[in-house]
Amino acid sequence: MEKGSYDRVVIGGGLFGAYSSLILGRMGHKVLLVEQSSELMGRASLVNQARLHTGLHYPRSIVTALESLGYYTKFRARFPTAVFDFQQIYAVSSHNSKTSSRDFQDFVNRLGLDYETIDPNRYFNPGTVELALKVEEPTFDAQLLREQILLEIASEPNIELYLNTTVVGGILSNSGSSLSLSNGFQVETDGVVIATYAGINPIRQSLGLEGLPLSFELAEIVLGSVSPEMSGIGFTVMDGPFWSMMPFGNSGSVSLTSVGITPLRKSRSLPIFQCQSLRTGCTPMSLSDCNTCHVRPTSGVAHQVQQMNLFLKNQDFFIPTKSLLTVKTTLNSTEVDDARPTLVQKERDSNTWTVFSGKVSTLFDLEGALN
Numbered sequence: 001m002e003k004g005s006y007d008r009v010v011i012g013g014g015l016f017g018a019y020s021s022l023i024l025g026r027m028g029h030k031v032l033l034v035e036q037s038s039e040l041m042g043r044a045s046l047v048n049q050a051r052l053h054t055g056l057h058y059p060r061s062i063v064t065a066l067e068s069l070g071y072y073t074k075f076r077a078r079f080p081t082a083v084f085d086f087q088q089i090y091a092v093s094s095h096n097s098k099t100s101s102r103d104f105q106d107f108v109n110r111l112g113l114d115y116e117t118i119d120p121n122r123y124f125n126p127g128t129v130e131l132a133l134k135v136e137e138p139t140f141d142a143q144l145l146r147e148q149i150l151l152e153i154a155s156e157p158n159i160e161l162y163l164n165t166t167v168v169g170g171i172l173s174n175s176g177s178s179l180s181l182s183n184g185f186q187v188e189t190d191g192v193v194i195a196t197y198a199g200i201n202p203i204r205q206s207l208g209l210e211g212l213p214l215s216f217e218l219a220e221i222v223l224g225s226v227s228p229e230m231s232g233i234g235f236t237v238m239d240g241p242f243w244s245m246m247p248f249g250n251s252g253s254v255s256l257t258s259v260g261i262t263p264l265r266k267s268r269s270l271p272i273f274q275c276q277s278l279r280t281g282c283t284p285m286s287l288s289d290c291n292t293c294h295v296r297p298t299s300g301v302a303h304q305v306q307q308m309n310l311f312l313k314n315q316d317f318f319i320p321t322k323s324l325l326t327v328k329t330t331l332n333s334t335e336v337d338d339a340r341p342t343l344v345q346k347e348r349d350s351n352t353w354t355v356f357s358g359k360v361s362t363l364f365d366l367e368g369a370l371n
Contacts, residue, residue, distance in 0.1 A: 004186075006032040006160070009179060010193040011167050011203060013040040016355050017195035018149050019363045023370050024193070025158035032187060033159055036166045036199075036286060040153070041146040043289065044197055047221055047326035049257050050249045052076075052083060053359055054137045056090055059099045059107045059239065069111055071361035075140070078364075082145040085138045086247050087233045091124060091311075092131040096240030101131035104238060108133065128311045129237065139234075140360060141249030166286055170207050172350035191351035193370065198271045198327035200356060202284040209347065212331070212354065216271040217263035218290065219328035222256040222301045223248055227317040235312065243307055245318070253321065261304050263328070264297040271327050290325035299323050330358060344369035 006029075010021045013035025021033040037043065051057070054072045055065030076083050092101045099107075108115055116134040124132065153159055162183065170179035172192065179187045196203050201211035234246030234254070243258035265273045270284045278295040282288035290296055301320050309315045331343065342357040342365040353370060357363070 004032070005188045006030050007189065008032070008191045008193060009034065009177075009187055009189045010195060012194065012196035012199065013037070013161075013163075014043065014195065014197055015041055015045040015145075015149070015360060016197070016357060016363055016366065017193070018153060020193050020195055020355060020366055020370060021159050022149070022152055022156060023366055025156040027371070029158060029191075031159045032162065032189070033153075034162045034165050034167060034181065036164070037289070038164055040150060040161075040163075041142075044326045044328065045146065046142045047219075047291070047324040048142070048328075048360075049221065049244065049246070049255055050139045050142055051244070051246065052138050052140045053361060054113060054135070055111050056108065056113070056135060056137055057236070059104055062107075062110065065107070065111060068359065068361065069113075071364050074364050075361040079140070079145055079148060082140045082142075082148065082249075083138050084141060084247065084250050085136070088135050088137040088246065089118065089123065089233065089235050090133050090135050090137075091120065091129040091235065091237045093237050093240050093311075094128055094130045097238055099239040104131065105133070108135070123233075123235070123313060124311050125313055137236075139247050139249055141251070144250065145360075167203060167206070172207055172209070172347070172352050174350050177350060177352070191353070193353045193355060195355040197356070198287055198329050199285065200329070200354060201270055204354065206285065207352075209352070209354075211269055212343070212345075212356070213333065214269065214356075215330050215332055216267045216273075217328045217330075218265040218273055218275075218297060219262050219326055220264055220300055221248075221262070221324040221326075222299075222304050222320055223251075223253045223322045223324065224256060224318050224320045225252075226254055226319075227314075230314075230317045237311055241307060241311075243304070243311075245308060245312075254318070256301075256304050256308060256318070256320075258304050258307055261300045261307065264300060264325070268332070271329075287327060290327065293325075296325055328358075329356070331356070 053068040055069040120129040248255040342362040
């Protein structure tokens with residue numbers, strides 16, 4: 001068995017794991033970044049709505065909204081080539097909304113964001129929307145973001161990378177931790193960062209730690225094309241239906257999502273879904289790529305398009321072309337007020353940090369928390 005020694009081992013090569021390794025490497029630590037896939041940032045980091053939040057999505061959590069707005073400016077400055085603006089229209093549904101039009105407009109004013117009130121009948125079917133605002137909330141291109149971070153990692157001499165590798169066990173301690181890897185290596189380290197997103201609880205349990213209060217969804221992002229007159233326009237309908245159609249980065253496609261329809265399957269505590277029993281090797285500890293799976297759940301695209309067509313005029317403008325599937329993870333506490341806090345939890349008995357967040361811009365929380 002080969003052995004190696006590192007100041008820090010980062011488990012998980014998604015956006016937050018990759019960015020953690022950059023922060024630690026630039027602090028002077030010798031870092032090992034371990035990723036189970038054949039590439040970094042290839043799953044949930046790519047398969048998401050690609051919304052760069054300015055806070056508008058969280059009218060029931062002003063803390064999350066203000067945090068999102070603060071990091072929005074930082075993200076634009078840090079990754080300017082990955083940000084793409086478009087005409088984002090937020091609308092309040094006339095039915096089943098938990099947020100009234102007056103409350104939402106007051107909320108936007110509290111955030112201090114500029115907006116333009118538009119006639120709901122311009123885009124929406126009569127009687128479906130009671131307020132429509134044109135606001136600033138861009139999209140980010142996950143591929144371009146990934147390319148920039150990969151270049152930065154490649155130029156950082158303190159970072160070593162193991163792909164196609166998993167942590168299969170270990171012992172954590174304040175005096176030094178030891179990890180066993182699937183490639184047969186035994187790694188000694190002064191600190192461990194767990195940033196495996198959907199794999200957080202399986203990894204924590206394998207290392208003798210309690211699981212976090214997490215929920216999991218098999219989430220489907222529907223991609224499509226739109227007619228020229230709808231190009232560069234996005235819609236988010238609050239707060240009962242809570243669906244969105246918006247440009248998907250700089251890809252030329254648009255994404256279609258819905259709070260009620262995007263989740264195809266749900267589970268608690270561990271990412272365990274019925275379809276895993278039909279696929280060899282897809283376990284909570286080592287989740288396979290849903291996009292190459294032959295037993296993935298039936299798509300909800302028809303229901304998503306039907307919901308969108310209830311609201312928007314000109315029902316022929318959208319053509320579904322593809323759907324992407326990934327395991328989405330949330331803290332159970334977010335069900336109360338839709339908050340999306342970043343979690344950086346350090347264990348009492350070892351130099352072990354667990355990193356979790358559901359929004360791309362909150363990666364800046366890592367800069368202080370890992371110092």
